[in-house]
Amino acid sequence: AQSVTQPDIHITVSEGASLELRCNYSYGATPYLFWYVQSPGQGLQLLLKYFSGDTLVQGIKGFEAEFKRSQSSFNLRKPSVHWSDAAEYFCAVGASNTDKLIFGTGTRLQVFP
Amino acid sequence: DAGVIQSPRHEVTEMGQEVTLRCKPISGHNSLFWYRQTMMRGLELLIYFNNNVPIDDSGMPEDRFSAKMPNASFSTLKIQPSEPRDSAVYFCASSLARFNYGYTFGSGTRLTVV
Numbered sequence: 001a002q003s004v005t006q007p008d009i010h011i012t013v014s015e016g017a018s019l020e021l022r023c024n025y026s027y028g029a030t031p032y033l034f035w036y037v038q039s040p041g042q043g044l045q046l047l048l049k050y051f052s053g054d055t056l057v058q059g060i061k062g063f064e065a066e067f068k069r070s071q072s073s074f075n076l077r078k079p080s081v082h083w084s085d086a087a088e089y090f091c092a093v094g095a096s097n098t099d100k101l102i103f104g105t106g107t108r109l110q111v112f113p
Numbered sequence: 114d115a116g117v118i119q120s121p122r123h124e125v126t127e128m129g130q131e132v133t134l135r136c137k138p139i140s141g142h143n144s145l146f147w148y149r150q151t152m153m154r155g156l157e158l159l160i161y162f163n164n165n166v167p168i169d170d171s172g173m174p175e176d177r178f179s180a181k182m183p184n185a186s187f188s189t190l191k192i193q194p195s196e197p198r199d200s201a202v203y204f205c206a207s208s209l210a211r212f213n214y215g216y217t218f219g220s221g222t223r224l225t226v227v
Contacts, residue, residue, distance in 0.1 A: 033214055043204055043218035044118070044163060090156065099144050099208070101216065103156040 002027040002093045005020030006104035012080050014112050021107050022078040023065075031072040032094035034101065036064055039087045047089075050074065061085070086111045119205050125225045131193040134222045135216035137186055146182055146216060147190050148204040154159030154206075162188065195226045 003026045014020055025031055032051050036044040048059025055067040064078045074091060091104040118137040126132050138145050146161040162182045170180070175201040177196070182188040192199055202223050206216040 036218075039219075041180075043220045044206075044216075045218070046215035049215050098169075099161060100169065101146075102123075102159055105155045 002031060002095050002102050004091050004093045004102055004104035006089075006091055006107050008107045009105070010108045010110065012110040012112065015083050016080050017097075019076075019078045019081045019109070021089050021091075021109070023074045023076065023104060024072050025074060025093045026072065027093055027095060028065075029096065030069075030091045032096070033065075033067060034092040034094070034103075035063070035074075035076050037058065037087050037091060039088065040104075044090060047076070081109075081111055083110060083111045084111060095112070117205055117207050118224050119203075119219035121222060122220065125222045125227065126195055128129075128196055128226055129194040131191065132199075132224060134193045134205075134224070136188045136190070136205030136219060138152055138205070139189070139209075140186065142207035142209045143185070143219070144208045145182060145188050145190070146165075146206045146208075148206065149201045150204060150221070151201045152202075159190070165216050180191040192224075194201050195224075197226045201224050 016072045035047040092101040159172045175199040202221045206218045
């Protein structure tokens with residue numbers, strides 16, 4: 001069965017600094033990978049997804065993620081963080097034979113001005 | 114499109130009472146998912162439907178929980194009787210053509226059982 005690990009529970013960055021949120025997955029075949037963002041009191045919003053092809057995927061709000069099969073990772077990046085990016089970020093993995101998504105435990109991002 | 118609509122947004126109930134959470138998926142989406150979010154356990158998939166048929170309910174915690182999808186535009190999650198440990202945020206999500214486009218989540222129902 002697939003699983004997801006987000007090693008960082010809480011990350012703090014200064015506004016304008018670069019950001020990288022880590023995600024490691026476990027799945028025997030090529031996974032379907034997603035990043036979602038959750039603002040306080042809101043549902044989850046899809047940032048980007050990877051199914052196949054180019055391993056660097058672009059998403060909304062200036063985010064990108066890179067799939068690295070050798071490291072079983074799908075890290076989320078942003079070159080310059082804005083205060084409005086403060087939220088909780090979830091990585092998720094799906095399999096080709098199921099509709100289920102398995103979510104990581106999330107990383108809470110705090111942005112200082 | 115109004116997105117996935119959940120009601121109520123907040124629910125406070127007494128232990129032992131029946132609670133019904135409601136979800137209207139996006140029109141045309143054929144998969145619907147119920148998740149529960151808590152600090153301790155994160156996001157847990159409770160049950161999902163495909164074309165109104167329950168496909169996997171292995172995440173439903175116990176017999177006190179039940180879910181239905183009588184038609185393509187409506188689903189309910191019922192807890193009877195409710196217990197304080199059921200307090201959580203319950204999310205409904207829907208998707209088109211499996212998850213190729215990603216799930217669209219509702220805003221959630223915050224349930225407090227006292």
